[in-house]
Amino acid sequence: GAVVSQHPSWVICKSGTSVKIECRSLDFQATTMFWYRQFPKQSLMLMATSNEGSKATYEQGVEKDKFLINHASLTLSTLTVTSAHPEDSSFYICSVSTGTRGIGSYTFGSGTRLTVV
């Protein structure tokens, strides 16, 4: 299956600053990647679908100007949390749909724990 690398694994930042999270598909050309957010003791919530070479598609209620997604190549998508605030503290996870098993199968990054202080 595909290997997805997410970096950093954790980050602490001051309120008002921006943080960039990278998601790399190491052995698969991913035209589509997905970004999720997970608050403590809750399930994963889809934030946006990242499309290579085009604008991301955001889920309802997710501010596109706050969560900037760039998918400039087939192996890299980045999520930038701009002007972060404590309520943005969460676990962010990216995913790649590979279809390697003949159907839509998915590989996930190891996640990024963001803490805004």
Added chain:
Amino acid sequence: DAKTTQPPSMDCAEGRAANLPCNHSTISGNEYVYWYRQIHSQGPQYIIHGLKNNETNEMASLIITEDRKSSTLILPHATLRDTAVYYCIVRLHSNSGYALNFGKGTSLLVTP
């Protein structure tokens, strides 16, 4: 994607089989059943999937009822490392361009 219902939590003794149920009574004929799990502070991990036949791989077995309205994930010899949240997801085969939607899952605790 069809709605799924799972118990919020289950316990299992180490070495015993863990049987995790999932109800998906509105599943359509061409929707697959997927199982993923998420160990604490990690990304979800694929376990197994099936359409209507029972499936087995190195991680688990998937038993789907004949009417396909429910399924059971079986971890034959649970270990402490199997403690995780297990998600049952039902979706179309062809929806690879769409994200997986996660419900609340079942939190499995494997005890010594």
